[in-house]
Amino acid sequence: MSGTDHKPLLEVENLGIQLSTSRGPAQAVREVSFVLKRGETLGLVGESGCGKSITALALMGLLPESAGVSGSIKLDGNELVGLPDADYCKLRGNRISMIFQEPMTALNPMHTIGRQIAEPLRRHKNFSAAQARKEAIALLDRVGLPDAAGRVDAYPHQFSGGQRQRVTIAIALACQPDLLIADEPTTALDVTIQGQILDLIADLVTERGMAMILISHDLGVIAENVRRMMVMYGGTVVESGATDGVFSRMGHPYTQGLFRARPRLGAKKGTRLKTISGTVPELADLPIGCPFADRCPLVESRCRAALPAAIDVGGGHHVRCLRTDVSMAGPAEVLGA
The missing domain is CATH 3.40.50.300 (P-loop containing nucleotide triphosphate hydrolases)
Incomplete structure (x- = not known):
């Protein structure tokens, strides 16, 4: 796209946002990072x-x-x-x-x-x-x-x-x-x-x-x-990368669930839309592990222990999931798409 240069305009690194709620402090955003030129x-x-x-x-x-803000937000290098x-x-x-x-x-x-x-x-x-x-x-x-x-x-x-x-x-x-x-x-x-x-x-x-x-x-x-996209769930980025790359190889069960739930042209009248079971957790109830664990068909006990790290699955496409060996191998079959 014209107008792009090599110097970052916006740099967000490990952004965290904590809000005060009636039930106490809630971590609304966790470990969000990206760069935009x-x-x-x-x-x-x-x-x-x-x-x-x-x-x-x-x-x-x-x-x-x-609100409490941690991490860094820089515009043209200025914090x-x-x-x-x-x-x-x-x-x-x-x-x-x-x-x-x-x-x-x-x-x-x-x-x-x-x-x-x-x-x-x-x-x-x-x-x-x-x-x-x-x-x-x-x-x-x-x-x-x-x-x-x-x-x-x-x-x-x-x-x-x-x-x-x-x-x-x-x-x-x-x-x-x-x-x-x-x-x-x-x-x-x-x-x-x-x-x-x-x-x-x-x-x-x-x-x-x-x-x-x-x-x-x-x-x-x-x-x-x-051109690029980030999928957010539970206050964190669960998948990110070039838009074409993410849509061609959806690696996170949540991204796959969103895709399955979309309305489709040509569907028969009365066809029910597919849904993701469960509901988005309240900010005050976010688990310490993967925020999608309670709704995920691939969940294991280790998913609940800590927030998974973002894994590069190729071409700058990152997925925050411990089950990419299964979810990226055959998401349609695993999730019933």
């Missing part, structure tokens, strides 16, 4: 509660004050863990931006969309009010909002869900960030609008040479929109 795209996939969004919030410096909020504010919306999951709650109902797009431009780029308004109209036009000049002074409730999502994209892109985080950006949209929004984001990432982290529970969205 300019122009690269990375997908985070997994069920709700697996740690995807909280990892993104850590990158944005938006965790609760009571972000422990950075004062005043300094983080200079990065947030400027060098790192985020498209949030639900546009109606991400937008302020009391302010016009033009004012909300103009805010980061005035704060970070010192644009005058007139300059910021002109750029807001240009951004709205770029993200495909009809009659941008005529609607720049409208309020969020006057737009459809797809149009509101385009507005949030315009806000996120206003300062041409180095890193764009898209957290389930199409969840509330119908299938046609989903495709339009994802195509728009992909075009803008390529056009501006940004790095992107796309968070989704949808394997199809990940397969079509990112």
Whole structure:
């Protein structure tokens, strides 16, 4: 992809996040590491509660004050863990931006969309009010909002869900960030609008040479929109690698379970979707061993003793599982796919 250079933009090493809950401290994220260069795209996939969004919030410096963060997050070699909020504010919306999951709650109902797009431009780029308004109209036009000049002074409730999502994209892109985080950006949209929004984001990432982290529970969205992916479960990365490589050789039983559970075109009416037995563990109940152990058809006693190390199974494809000798030898047969 154009815009990629050899120097890492984002380096996350052994990230851990501990949250305070009503039941005591909970380790929400464990041992998450990855590197992202300019122009690269990375997908985070997994069920709700697996740690995807909280990892993104850590990158944005938006965790609760009571949260404890260990490990390292570096942007262009500069450490972000422990950075004062005043300094983080200079990065947030400027060098790192985020498209949030639900546009109606991400937008302020009391302010016009033009004012909300103009805010980061005035704060970070010192644009005058007139300059910021002109750029807001240009951004709205770029993200495909009809009659941008005529609607720049409208309020969020006057737009459809797809149009509101385009507005949030315009806000996120206003300062041409180095890193764009898209957290389930199409969840509330119908299938046609989903495709339009994802195509728009992909075009803008390529056009501006940004790095992107796309968070989704949808394997199809990940397969079509990112070069590399990480599968998260129980707050840790259980499988990672080039997207094509992971899909061709799914090595973790959880990844295989997600793949089996996807809807399939051509299935007979009334066909029940396959499911992964059990439920995602609560943060306060995460086991010391493999977090997927209670739902895994291949579990052994040693799986519960300690969190397995990530094993390189070839080509930078890593799997955090002690049973790769079985799961990668014949996952379809083992798991009944």
